[in-house]
Amino acid sequence: MIRLDDYIPIVxxxxxxxxxxxxxxxxxxRLVNINSTRTGGGVAEILSRVVPLLNQLGIETLWExxxxxxxxxxxxxxxxNALQGQKVYFSPEMLEHYEQIxxxxxxxxxxxxxxxxxxxxxxxxxxxxxxxxxxxxxWRCHIDISRPYRSIWKFLQQTVSEYDASVxxxxxxxxxxxxxxxxxxxxxxxLSEKNRELSPExxxxxxxxxxxxxxxxxxxxxxxxxxxxxxLGVIQAFRLVRRHTPCKLLLVGGxxxxxxxxxxxxxxxxxxxSGEPDIQVLMLPSDSHYEVNAIQRAADxxxxxxxxxxxxxxxxxxxxxxxxxxxxxxxxxVLQLQDYYNGFLVHTPEGCAFRxxxxxHRPQLGRRLGQVAREFVRDxxxxxRTLRDYLTLMILVENPDSRMFEL
Amino acid sequence: MTVAPxxxxxxxxxxxxxxxxxxxxxxxxxxxxxxxxxxxxxDEWVPYYHLFQYRLSLTYPGVEYPNEFAFWAATALQDNxxxxxxxxxxxxxxxxxxxxxEALIDILDSYLWDLTxxxxxxxxxxxxxxxxxxxxxRSKIVAHTLPEFCQALxxxxxxxxYFHFFEARWRLGVREVDDFSFWIEYNFNCPEAxxxxxxxxxxxxxLREIRDELLKIIDQYLGDHCDQAG
Numbered sequence: 020m021i022r023l024d025d026y027i028p029i030v031x032x033x034x035x036x037x038x039x040x041x042x043x044x045x046x047x048x049r050l051v052n053i054n055s056t057r058t059g060g061g062v063a064e065i066l067s068r069v070v071p072l073l074n075q076l077g078i079e080t081l082w083e084x085x086x087x088x089x090x091x092x093x094x095x096x097x098x099x100n101a102l103q104g105q106k107v108y109f110s111p112e113m114l115e116h117y118e119q120i121x122x123x124x125x126x127x128x129x130x131x132x133x134x135x136x137x138x139x140x141x142x143x144x145x146x147x148x149x150x151x152x153x154x155x156x157x158w159r160c161h162i163d164i165s166r167p168y169r170s171i172w173k174f175l176q177q178t179v180s181e182y183d184a185s186v187x188x189x190x191x192x193x194x195x196x197x198x199x200x201x202x203x204x205x206x207x208x209x210l211s212e213k214n215r216e217l218s219p220e221x222x223x224x225x226x227x228x229x230x231x232x233x234x235x236x237x238x239x240x241x242x243x244x245x246x247x248x249x250x251l252g253v254i255q256a257f258r259l260v261r262r263h264t265p266c267k268l269l270l271v272g273g274x275x276x277x278x279x280x281x282x283x284x285x286x287x288x289x290x291x292x293s294g295e296p297d298i299q300v301l302m303l304p305s306d307s308h309y310e311v312n313a314i315q316r317a318a319d320x321x322x323x324x325x326x327x328x329x330x331x332x333x334x335x336x337x338x339x340x341x342x343x344x345x346x347x348x349x350x351x352x353v354l355q356l357q358d359y360y361n362g363f364l365v366h367t368p369e370g371c372a373f374r375x376x377x378x379x380h381r382p383q384l385g386r387r388l389g390q391v392a393r394e395f396v397r398d399x400x401x402x403x404r405t406l407r408d409y410l411t412l413m414i415l416v417e418n419p420d421s422r423m424f425e426l
Numbered sequence: 427m428t429v430a431p432x433x434x435x436x437x438x439x440x441x442x443x444x445x446x447x448x449x450x451x452x453x454x455x456x457x458x459x460x461x462x463x464x465x466x467x468x469d470e471w472v473p474y475y476h477l478f479q480y481r482l483s484l485t486y487p488g489v490e491y492p493n494e495f496a497f498w499a500a501t502a503l504q505d506n507x508x509x510x511x512x513x514x515x516x517x518x519x520x521x522x523x524x525x526x527x528e529a530l531i532d533i534l535d536s537y538l539w540d541l542t543x544x545x546x547x548x549x550x551x552x553x554x555x556x557x558x559x560x561x562x563x564r565s566k567i568v569a570h571t572l573p574e575f576c577q578a579l580x581x582x583x584x585x586x587x588y589f590h591f592f593e594a595r596w597r598l599g600v601r602e603v604d605d606f607s608f609w610i611e612y613n614f615n616c617p618e619a620x621x622x623x624x625x626x627x628x629x630x631x632x633l634r635e636i637r638d639e640l641l642k643i644i645d646q647y648l649g650d651h652c653d654q655a656g
Contacts, residue, residue, distance in 0.1 A: 037443060037583045044563055190554035193450035199559070202448040202483075349550050354484060357501070399484055411445040414561045422471045425442075425562040 042076035051132040055141035085124040095141045101171040155416040158182040163329040203408040213308035225313035236266040239318035244285040247327040252368040259372035267297040273305040338392035343385035361392040435613035441567040444589040455553040457546040470523040471557035492629035502551035518601035584633040
């Protein structure tokens with residue numbers, strides 16, 4: 020089991036010491052997290068790490084999961100898409116079923132808590148059944164809700180308004196709500212398989228296994244084969260670079276998901292890459308965290324040329340590995356990268372090609388950007404920051420009207 | 427002049443820790459005109475956040491712009507002239523946030539006045555207005571001597587440095603005086619160290635750099651005994 024003190028060599032004793040002091044100040048508290056799945060997806064991933072660490076800090080932390088049937092999860096998936104802006108039709112039966120499943124789940128939970136954090140829309144309706152079981156209720160939205168489809172937001176807003184506060188991943192995702200809205204930036208775990216340090220031998224073994232040669236500088240993009248990640252734009256940029264400078268492109272993506280567009284884009288990527296020996300397209304199983312870690316560490320430049328993005332944790336992962344990162348100037352990527360300080364933001368395939376060439380010819384600058392990027396992530400986007408934010412949130416919900424107070 | 431490492435302060439220094447959480451107010455500006463109009467109507471905690479507290483939220487390495495308005499002008503509007511003007515804006519020139527807000531709006535308004543167009547933010551770089559909630563906690567970390575003070579500086583979080591070195595000036599209402607130099611001035615006869623600390627141009631250092639600078643200054647006057655806590 021990972022101990023909180025295991026993070027001391029990474030973030031320093033001051034950061035971990037502060038977590039202990041903050042938790043001690045809070046004293047006996049019971050925190051309950053509720054979401055809709057124990058495995059798979061970013062929320063489950065972060066909760067599986069955060070919950071044991073909060074317990075180590077002495078905060079009694081429970082993690083509850085609601086159960087639902089196929090129609091419920093189809094409805095909440097559609098809700099997710101609609102909150103991200105897709106126009107989706109919801110029949111009254113679907114919405115009634117969503118509420119009903121929440122009502123059916125409610126009696127299973129019989130604790131009393133100081134704070135309940137409800138993650139995303141799936142279990143949001145529970146508050147209407149269970150309000151009295153906790154002093155404070157917070158809705159934690161992990162979704163890019165900057166331009167939600169109006170009708171579904173109107174529906175959900177009635178429930179969200181019942182909460183004492185909301186938490187979003189970026190200021191841009193905040194809504195016109197009466198209660199306090201807070202920001203907790205997403206984070207990565209530096210001790211996970213995806214991010215832990217690897218030896219040169221471990222990295223080389225993965226490259227050998229996957230047939231990746233390091234004969235030329237490696238340009239890498241890790242992302243789903245999805246038009247928002249613009250893999251075709253990446254290939255276009257690579258071809259522009261190759262006219263001037265030798266290098267190779269690695270496009271690494273997960274297995275086809277439930278995204279109907281996925282296979283179509285993957286086929287288009289394969290077609291665009293055909294006949295070009297220096298482009299390698301790899302489709303890896305979705306749990307290939309260790310392999311992705313090794314490939315990222317072997318790369319010379321990492322791209323995330325998205326044309327639409329939530330927060331962009333793949334950028335955070337690449338920055339943590341000390342790599343120069345070129346990202347599309349969208350979503351949370353603009354919060355993470357700043358030109359010439361810790362990476363580059365680009366708007367077009369041409370811009371991407373230009374910055375790749377720039378970095379290929381200035382490897383020293385690339386190393387410097389990568390070092391600064393790593394420190395930036397260390398300060399803001401590691402799991403210890405999320406722990407601190409959760410503990411702080413527990414204090415703030417008890418003082419919602421005060422903007423500065425001493426305890 | 428040096429200070430004996432064992433010299434004890436009359437009043438010990440109790441470190442505060444502060445925990446800031448940004449609170450978006452759900453409003454944004456997509457151009458300079460909207461920025462000015464919104465600044466007129468929002469709560470005073472909003473300019474306070476963007477001028478002071480944003481340092482604790484997401485600080486970029488290598489501080490170039492001293493406040494978020496200047497940073498936004500440079501990166502989102504890509505208007506260097508406005509960024510230069512806003513970079514020289516010092517909120518400590520004013521007695522309260524109401525005056526600060528008025529002065530800030532005046533800069534923006536007069537800049538707009540002379541333009542024949544309205545500067546727009548690059549897509550994706552809209553200005554998101556925030557305020558923040560800050561919980562200040564009296565920690566159990568205390569210094570009775572300068573070596574203890576140095577050790578504590580390395581033990582507390584960077585937000586503690588912000589609270590005592592940055593926020594203190596606003597709290598105490600004296601631009602030059604921070605909690606650290608105030609404590610040293612009243613407890614140790616070391617005016618040179620006090621002066622050096624007050625000469626740090628806080629706008630151009632990150633909180634980590636400020637901590638390193640403080641340690642370096644005190645170390646000089648302790649005769650390299652900074653690491654010898656009592």
